[in-house]
Amino acid sequence: MKKPIIFQNIPCTLVTGFLGAGKTTVINQLLATKPTDERWALLINEFGRIGIDGALLASSQDSNLEQQKIAIREVNGGCICCTSQLPLQIAISRLLSEHHPQRLLIEPTGLAHPRELINQLGAPHWQTALKMQAVITVLSGSQWQQEKYRTQEGFQAHVRDADALVINRYDQLQDGDRHALVEWIAKLNSQVKIIWVPSEQATSDIKNTYLLALNDQLSNSSQIISKQRKINIAHPPKSVMGLQPRSGSISTSPLSELSTESDEDQSNIDTDQPYRYHEKQQDILLAGWRLPAHYRLNADNLHNWLLKLPNWLRIKGVVNTTEGWLQINFTPDSLTTSTASVQIDSRIEIILQLDENDNTAREDVAIKYKPELSATAIDWDTCDHELMAMVV
Structure with missing residues (x-):
């Protein structure tokens, strides 16, 4: 009888962001930094039932994903952070057992509340299997300009639970607005590292500096999830966060x-x-x-x-x-x-x-x-x- 494979300390990065923030673009940039000899896996969660992001990512690659040693699994039809832990556990377990990746990226739906997913990934049973790296959150400057976004709890939650904040689409912001954006971020999360996405007209040096800063987050441990793991150990939940499957x-x-x-x-x-x-x-x-x-x-x-x-x-x-x-x-x-x-x-x-x-x-x-x-x-x-x- 074959012994089950035990996975330990697989580097795992959570890429979050509000609906339409630009997560797919950032994930493509991260995939572009993958060493050719490494196997990576990507878990995509979409709230809808069709599944588009996997196709968008596959279409954006220069060659097929199998040749690039990139495996993609989609979990559609609900949020993995607010239905139950089971879809998340099954999806991660299958990715690890079927593809043996050396790195795992997780992209939750933009409608998700990141705290719930962080609660799950901070659970003791993931502590040895996954080595949680910095939570990368994508923030759209043009969305932030609109009061309906920046005053919304769901929009703010993504900033609160980030280790690194990647800010894009800020070209239209005046200097005063950028200063106000930084102050707004500091009130929600004073410890977060801010990474500004360069414009298309930026020099190659500036673009390379950005990619290096983004890639560095793959090696930085997540302080957010580390804190949550300490809370989970001290106060284990009586149930799976008391959450019920979504209704509708x-x-x-x-x-x-x-x-x-x-x-x-x-x-x-x-x-x-x-x-x-x-x-x-x-x-x-x-x-x-x-x-x-x-x-x-x-x-x-x-x-x-x-x-x-x-x-x-x-x-x-x-x-x-x-x-x-x-x-x-x-x-x-x-x-x-x-x-x-x-x-x-x-x-x-x-x-x-x-x-x-x-x-x-x-x-x-x-x-x-x-x-x-x-x-x-x-x-x-x-x-x-x-x-x-x-x-x-």
Whole structure:
């Protein structure tokens, strides 16, 4: 009988950041620093059920991930920090046992509260298996400029629980605003190390200095998680943080039934494309589509259609279009479209902000959406027909 492999002190880095902060870009930069002879693994958690970030990361690499010795596992359909510890334990255990990585990166959903994940990774059973390095948090300067972000508890929480804070998209900030940003950070976390992302016009020396500072965090121990481990040892939790699985209503399109399989069985829905789901969670609405790879969508029509969706917070996708395979990565302050490698299918996922004042709108009322309407008034069957009409 084969003895189980015991993993010890695998360096592990948590990369956090609020929704749309730019975590994927930072992770790509970290992956670019990987020594060619090392095996790395990346665990991506997405709140939606489609899974886009893995495809975005794979498309951005110069060669395939297997050749680069990079393994990616996605945990979709919920936040690994607020459902239970089981999805996190299973995902990490499988990555370690199947791929034997020499380093592990974890990217939680931008809707996650980092403290809950830090609580889990600070648990005694991870203390010998994982060597937790600095928690890297990505902060968007353009988001911070908006009061609705900087006064929000969830936005502030990412700064409080960071060892290193990577600040991007601050080009539009005046000197006084940058000073105010630094003061705001200091009030939340006076010990955090601040790393400023250079602009595209910066010199090679400045860009290299930034990458060295970012890479250094992979070797710095996490003070945040170290403190949490001491708390966990002194006061072990009576239950898994008293958290319950997330609640909410789920609806599926007649295009396909919603898959409820584990992350390793997500490929099962490939045979039932086109596929769409939508799901309401507290004050947000999630929706996503998977389409066969041979469906080619009109690029301009798709772009315009997505931007007309009401109250959208985030739009991501990897889609076969009339302009080739494209990566779509939209936030309210950044619209990015770039070329992508050929994928096994097209994927689109959106996050919409529900109107807090719209208590009467019902999702089962068939109203054709308009930009000025609440997200709860979307007729998803109409959306399906409009999306299919873009196929050429």
